[in-house]
Amino acid sequence: MNDLEVWRIKIDEIDLQLVKLLNDRARYATEIGKIKLTLGLDAYSPRREEEVMKHVTTHSAGPLSTQAIRRLFERIIDESRSIERIYMHERENKRTR
Amino acid sequence: MNDLEVWRIKIDEIDLQLVKLLNDRARYATEIGKIKLTLGLDAYSPRREEEVMKHVTTHSAGPLSTQAIRRLFERIIDESRSIERIYMHERENKRTR
Numbered sequence: 132m133n134d135l136e137v138w139r140i141k142i143d144e145i146d147l148q149l150v151k152l153l154n155d156r157a158r159y160a161t162e163i164g165k166i167k168l169t170l171g172l173d174a175y176s177p178r179r180e181e182e183v184m185k186h187v188t189t190h191s192a193g194p195l196s197t198q199a200i201r202r203l204f205e206r207i208i209d210e211s212r213s214i215e216r217i218y219m220h221e222r223e224n225k226r227t228r
Numbered sequence: 229m230n231d232l233e234v235w236r237i238k239i240d241e242i243d244l245q246l247v248k249l250l251n252d253r254a255r256y257a258t259e260i261g262k263i264k265l266t267l268g269l270d271a272y273s274p275r276r277e278e279e280v281m282k283h284v285t286t287h288s289a290g291p292l293s294t295q296a297i298r299r300l301f302e303r304i305i306d307e308s309r310s311i312e313r314i315y316m317h318e319r320e321n322k323r324t325r
Contacts, residue, residue, distance in 0.1 A: 203307060210296045
């Protein structure tokens, strides 16, 4: 095995952890959707999203730049919000059916 | 503390782990950049990127859809490739100066 393959295996291992965490995050987002539905709140919460951004950029030690972390979490937040919204609509439809 | 806050704290914890892993992945990408420079290879490797996509979509247990996982990893791969490229250019410039 050459050095390139060694590092690629390390990346593959990280990716499996990322996939797990991203799915956990999405699952938690559906739990939040459940609560928001009860409270009559919308899935989109700009103040909370800015709080998340501040949290992750403050805690990043690099080498990714603040801009890169922001771009990554824009996508992550977007996917969490989408799944939260899908979940909320499904529930709403069931309720009104 | 209300239920919404409890889930948000859980998400904050996941986000710290995500930030760490994303930075680790970026660091590994610079190591790969180092090797590619020695071998005269470009940072962009479409076959490897497709392999990464296949790996993550195959190992995802949901609730994120395959499309969502693909969108997330398009961003993750893109940021890793960028940092790999920046690193390679810096090295190349030092060498030719």
